Amino acid sequence: MIVVASISPDERLAIEDLYAEYAAVLDDQRFEEWPDLFTDDCTYKIVPRENYDRGLPLATLAFESKGMLRDRVYGVTQTLFHEPYYQRHLVSGFLMRRLTGDAYAVRANYLVVRTKAGALSELYSAGRYADVVVRDAGRLLFKEKLCIFDSELIPNSMIYPL
């Protein structure tokens, strides 16, 4: 069981704010702001649950620095051919644990709803985040973000970050 003792309400709500900001940036399609929610030496991975549970290293997407996140944003906004869609993040069930003075392990469940032009909203991805959040120059940022999605099916158009 994850023990959350010794994280103050202020700290906890500030961490929840980071997740709300993350969702708002992606759902508003302000993709250029997305890398700024990460540390320079961050890792970002999207992994199927089955692989994760079996300890298999294969990831659907894996980026290992803020620079790689910026490359991805360039791809998403400039070069990747894709049918655009809206995303909507719902995130709940936060469990936090302090790792060091200014670092926190955070897990939470997420649901992403996708809406394509001219179509009804549909369930796109459900899973959980298993992240490391750190305080860097006074600001909370993701040092590690791991998106573990439940469906073994890899949607053919996972273009935007989860």
Place this chain on the structure above:
Amino acid sequence: MIVVASISPDERLAIEDLYAEYAAVLDDQRFEEWPDLFTDDCTYKIVPRENYDRGLPLATLAFESKGMLRDRVYGVTQTLFHEPYYQRHLVSGFLMRRLTGDAYAVRANYLVVRTKAGALSELYSAGRYADVVVRDAGRLLFKEKLCIFDSELIPNSMIYPL
């Protein structure tokens, strides 16, 4: 980026309570209580995201006082012919910012699940709220509530408030 500094945990949780109460009132179908969550001079609008993002004024629904909300409730409960359905609201990703001493800009993501008689639950509407909440005679109320929904398709039976 929305800065939430200077809103205390108590204030923040009280605002989240208002949203929980709002969801409970609608999901319990206690429609008569719904206008009481608004100020007398409130505005309530449901707007497709595409219109909102382009600055187009067209709204699917627009009410401009608590009296109009009461009229809507009368319609929903007494006169509007419709197939009844249950709603279930999931709301997360709160971002708050103080506007004045007792007024707050609040945004949050929402998901409404609909269940018709004899049918499975289905995804009905996803989007976000962009609201103004004020303290009025000691109680938090909606002064403005804007529901921006992602799907361009307007469901043929948007009877109940989102």
Place this chain on the structure above:
Amino acid sequence: MIVVASISPDERLAIEDLYAEYAAVLDDQRFEEWPDLFTDDCTYKIVPRENYDRGLPLATLAFESKGMLRDRVYGVTQTLFHEPYYQRHLVSGFLMRRLTGDAYAVRANYLVVRTKAGALSELYSAGRYADVVVRDAGRLLFKEKLCIFDSELIPNSMIYPL
């Protein structure tokens, strides 16, 4: 209306932690840990909303002690023949009210997404929890958990707890 006064931010967030832990235990399929989130004399029921609203006592599942929860876990993990699936809980809209010094009435909306092997994630159950949470030997536990689901259809494979 449910009044939440006199519950401190610390208490409230600790109660939300219990729900997050509950979701994590079930979604991780750590079923053996599930009964430990309840008191010895707990009740756990899953009830269709229509029955609940009409005051009908019929429940889809009803357990009346931690021992019965353990029996259920044994069934789920050892004897019940079923096609396995993943669950993902989203819970929001907490409304809390103190009943006595160390007991709280808690309601919240839930959404459970189900993912079967080789299939996309799908909406499985939406509804609300109407629970009693107590502090027992310093730990928050469920004394009563009532899952009221919106759909009148009873899924043919409600194997895991909601």
